Amino acid sequence: MQAILALEDGTIFKGNSFGVEGEVIGEVVFNTGMTGYQEILTDPSYCGQMVTMTYPLIGNYGINIDDFESTKPQVKGFIVRELCKVPSNWRSKETLNEYLKRHNIIGIEGIDTRALTRILRDKGTMNGIISTDPNFDIDKKIDKIKLYRIVNPVDTVTTKETKRYHGTDCKVAVIDLGAKANIIRSLVNRGCEVTVFSARSTADEILNTGPDGIMLSNGPGDPKDCVEVIKNIKKLIASGKPIFGICLGHQLTALANDADTEKLKYGHRGCNHPVKDIKKDATYITSQNHGYTIVESSLDKDIAEISHINMNDGTIEGVRYKNKPVFTVQFHPEASPGPQDTAYLFDEFIELIKRNREEKI
Numbered sequence: 001m002q003a004i005l006a007l008e009d010g011t012i013f014k015g016n017s018f019g020v021e022g023e024v025i026g027e028v029v030f031n032t033g034m035t036g037y038q039e040i041l042t043d044p045s046y047c048g049q050m051v052t053m054t055y056p057l058i059g060n061y062g063i064n065i066d067d068f069e070s071t072k073p074q075v076k077g078f079i080v081r082e083l084c085k086v087p088s089n090w091r092s093k094e095t096l097n098e099y100l101k102r103h104n105i106i107g108i109e110g111i112d113t114r115a116l117t118r119i120l121r122d123k124g125t126m127n128g129i130i131s132t133d134p135n136f137d138i139d140k141k142i143d144k145i146k147l148y149r150i151v152n153p154v155d156t157v158t159t160k161e162t163k164r165y166h167g168t169d170c171k172v173a174v175i176d177l178g179a180k181a182n183i184i185r186s187l188v189n190r191g192c193e194v195t196v197f198s199a200r201s202t203a204d205e206i207l208n209t210g211p212d213g214i215m216l217s218n219g220p221g222d223p224k225d226c227v228e229v230i231k232n233i234k235k236l237i238a239s240g241k242p243i244f245g246i247c248l249g250h251q252l253t254a255l256a257n258d259a260d261t262e263k264l265k266y267g268h269r270g271c272n273h274p275v276k277d278i279k280k281d282a283t284y285i286t287s288q289n290h291g292y293t294i295v296e297s298s299l300d301k302d303i304a305e306i307s308h309i310n311m312n313d314g315t316i317e318g319v320r321y322k323n324k325p326v327f328t329v330q331f332h333p334e335a336s337p338g339p340q341d342t343a344y345l346f347d348e349f350i351e352l353i354k355r356n357r358e359e360k361i
Contacts, residue, residue: 003108005079006138008127008145011119015110018083019100021132025148026050026076028128029291030117032270035061036287037096039335041078041105042069044157044178045247045289047220048150050077050128051269054117059084062092063099069180073100074157074220077130078107079116106130124265125291153220154178154229154248158199167193170353173211175199177219177229177248182334186346187215200228203235213242213353216249218332223251223261223292230256237324242356244349245328247290253328254319260298264315267291268330274311275331275342277318283311284342287335294319294330325356 003017007028030052031040037058040051058080078100087095100107108130120126127148129141157178165184169191174184177199187194197206199219206214214236223230226248233256236243245253251261268288276283294316299306308318308329318329327349333342 001132002134003106003130003132004136005108005111005116006129006131006136006141006145007119008142009123010138010142012138013108013111013116015108017107017132018097018109019078019105019107022106023129023131023133024050024077024106025127025129025145027125027148027150028052028079028116028120029125029267029269030054030113030120031289032272036271038063038067039069041073041075043180043289044070044074045218045220046075047153047157047178049075049220050079050130051075052079052113052116052120053081054113056081056113057084058082059096060087061089062087063094063096064089064091065093066091069182070157073103073105075105078105079111079113079130080107080109081111081113083107083109106132120266125267150221152225154199154226157220159196160198162198162201163196165194165196167191169193170212170350171195171210172213172215172353173197173206173209174215174217175201175206175229175249177217177226177252179217179219180332180334183215183217183246186334186343190346190350192350199226201232203232203239206232206236207239207241211241212357213244213349215349216243216245216253216328218247218249218289220248222263223248223255226252237326240324240356242325242349242352243327244345245326246332246334247330250319250328250330251292251294253326254294254299257303257321258300259304260295261292262295263292264290268310271335273331275308275317276311277308279307286317286331286342288331290330325352327352
């Protein structure tokens with residue numbers, strides 16, 4: 001069935017629908033990964049967004065049961081150049097089209113995703129609409145498209161109940177701001193006993209369980225909207241517990257230390273972003289998904305130092321806090337573009353926990 005993608009600047013792309021028919025408005029972003037569409041679809045950080053894949057053929061290895069980052073697709077819409085209708089992979093259980101249809105997600109294929117990406121790079125991320133309405137009229141929808149905002153996405157994606165994963169070593173509390181499954185898996189695989197808390201959990205509720213360390217997960221939206229979470233992070237930092245923040249957790253930790261954040265023109269989304277670890281003097285290929293960054297000039301150099309930088313645009317990719325056992329990164333060390341290049345950060349977190357625990361004895 002014919003479908004259209006219309007951007008808030010009036011640009012219209014015509015293609016064909018897949019997944020379900022209907023109409024959806026969201027923030028249009030692009031991801032430069034050549035693979036990983038299943039992880040992208042289920043990444044909670046994409047809540048409220050419609051994702052454009054820059055790689056031209058998507059769906060060629062189907063959908064399997066192992067590579068989900070959450071229990072369902074989190075995107076509002078999916079935009080591809082060419083949809084593979086007959087996937088070939090021994091793990092495949094269904095096609096991408098079948099998967100999106102089963103979860104009531106709209107997709108559009110057959111459009112010039114290169115042209116769309118160039119528009120988003122030149123003009124910046126903008127809202128858009130995917131519609132299968134044969135009588136679609138952009139003039140009647142344009143105001144609604146422009147007014148769209150992603151509201152309280154962390155509340156939408158966070159766990160509704162506390163979850164526990166057994167382990168034999170360090171007790172880690174994970175604050176679920178939209179946590180990808182592999183963050184929890186990376187901790188469990190290192191022997192950690194993991195308790196996953198809702199983003200609405202208070203600092204006292206978390207600390208009363210006696211964690212050895214605290215993980216602040218990734219998540220969607222503008223970090224400045226998470227006012228209560230920032231207050232809780234301040235209390236968690238004051239507790240002296242080792243803290244490791246990823247993506248949104250990285251941004252919120254900066255805000256809790258009175259730094260500032262700002263929206264990037266079109267964000268960093270993909271599995272091919274070079275990041276330099278300043279101390280190691282080594283550059284790694286990283287997976288990223290974020291639209292905001294820490295403002296470098298706002299960081300108090302007396303309490304924080306930049307540990308990682310983005311080699312494409314020089315933005316901050318990591319921060320270590322000098323007088324607290326706290327460090328954060330903007331990229332995703334639990335993802336596998338390297339494939340294990342930055343997994344050392346989880347090991348550093350475990351070592352930090354153990355040193356902190358020994359000092360308290």
